[in-house]
Amino acid sequence: MTNKNFFLKEIKEKMKPILSYYKNKMSKIRIGKANHEMLDDITIEYYNNKVPLYHLSSLEVINSNTILIKPWEKNNLSLIEKSIIKSNLGIIPINKGKFIKLVIPSLTEERRKEIITSNKLKLEQAKISLRNLRKDYNKKIIKEFSEKDLIEKSKKEVHEATKESISKIEQIFENKNKEILKID
Template identity: 85%
Template sequence: MKKEIKEKLKQILYYYKKTLSKIRIGKANTEMLDDITVEYYKNKVPLYHLSSIEVINSKTILIKPWENTNLSLIEKSIIKSNLGIIPINKGKFLKLGIPSLTEERRKEIIKRNNRKLEQAKISLRNIRKAYNKKIIKEFSEKDLIEKYKNDVHEATKDYIYKIEKIFENKNKEILKI
């Protein structure tokens, strides 16, 4: 059971890390494009299936479509994505210039990160609650129930700490000018 709960907690940690990695903080990062889909033959296809994406420097991302005919489709998708980045069409590739963040935007991102942190903590606590109910149903000995509940509590506490550390590091990165 301990392995099972840790696996669920790891999934939440992974999802949380992935969510924060997509946040634009004034530095080029290919993960910020992971959720962009392109309308391709009436299907939504992930951007990375239609092109190569590379970071040129800390402020520039280059997108080279496998087929040149997809360049305008990719450009439209990036504009629609609300990333706040306007692609520059260079004929055979797109160039994304990542603008620096304003102080106001940094504060807004930190507030959003705070909400994401709380959502992640709630998810972890919900797993703890579900496993505590499961423990009560499966076992009848009080000592055993308390031992397992304590194990679940410690595992949850450990993952809450890990998520808070990720949150703190991301906020330091955001506030760095």
């Protein structure tokens, strides 16, 4: 027979990547402030390989709305510029010959609302992932245990772990929305 705490430990471990992924997605949302993390997903086609931007250049946040990208090799400037344009960041790179300057525009009220709507969808997707995980573990618990009390206790523990994780992502969501709505 499986240790009754096994399912609880296992589901908590399986929830960590969902929380981490959600937190990572929220941290990359552009909110009108320069942040090098917003460039983490940009890859450059370099000798038939997709290479992360930060492998080909240095990134420097010089003030609250400007990032400088300094390629290690000057001939990568146009490749980097094209990749930024394709990335759908909504930022037009300014090629200065030796570096690329990114000026992060302030968000309009309409754009802030669009971002919050998009964030709600991401929040719901994360909640669905957590609930599906709970559903899968409830099925495992029923298969593993025969004692009704043990099944109910285990299901309750799994439910509480799910509730706790959902609360964490909701807090991340609320914090990000406060940040988005804050007008500088």
